Amino acid sequence: MQKLNFPDYKFRFKNSDNKISVFDEIRRKFILLTPEEWVRQHVVHFLLEEKNFPKSHLNVEKIVKINGLNKRYDIVVFQPDGKIFLIVECKAPEVKISQGTFDQIARYNMTLNSVHLMVTNGLNHYFCQMDHEAEQYVFLPDVPPYTPAL
Template identity: 65%
Template sequence: MQTHPLNFPEFKFRFKSSENKIYIFDEIRKKFVVLQPEEWVRQHVVHYLLQIKGYPKSLINVEKKLVINDMTRRYDVVIFNPDGSIFLIVECKAPEVPIKQDTFDQIARYNLSLNATYLMVTNGKSHYFCNMDYENERYNFLRELPKYTTTL
């Protein structure tokens, strides 16, 4: 699989090849996963959150099931606050998938049950960061996510 250059700093990844497939090591799930285009983006997001923004591994969750309106979905990345509430939800798309309104609608649906403070949508090339304004029922776009502080 060809890995697309993404709009992230360069990170070091661990790869392995097995049965004609390439796998990338996921630091959060602590296992090798098949390297698909969306996974390439997800792994960059994880490294960005760990290395650039300083979020602790212990507060990050990757690819977990979520039930919304009796339908099972999977979120890409979630960062928890130390109290267990949700700080950030990240929706990852493959690099060739344009970020459009339906992507924001998807993460907004997830957030109805998760109530995160921040949202991030990315295809690895374009990144969108939002802070939720629950009082006025809208999201405010930001230039970037805050760095981790122990006061989250």
């Protein structure tokens, strides 16, 4: 798989019927290794190891209803009070991050109401904080690390 713009992480792989799978620490199972899954697994490790979010606060590949349609978000990070802190949209490295990508995560956020957004293709990462009153993104240099409630 392609080298991504993340630190090097240790992954568990399995080869079955000439198909490679990677172990997802959150879903606790092996997932078929696609380019998008490679990015998603790097983001999971980034959030756990670099930003210190507890595993119990991460949710991966769950269905969310958007305008009556079932959609699937990539990663959501919850705050201790159950509110959503971060939504992550992952794309394969060959997929260019476009306005359409931001529109997609914004549609998800209309339902999920997160404070922060992250969009990545593994090579380019964009971090935003939502200004709900002005209905706009405020770009950040990085996603804030986990800080437990005092």
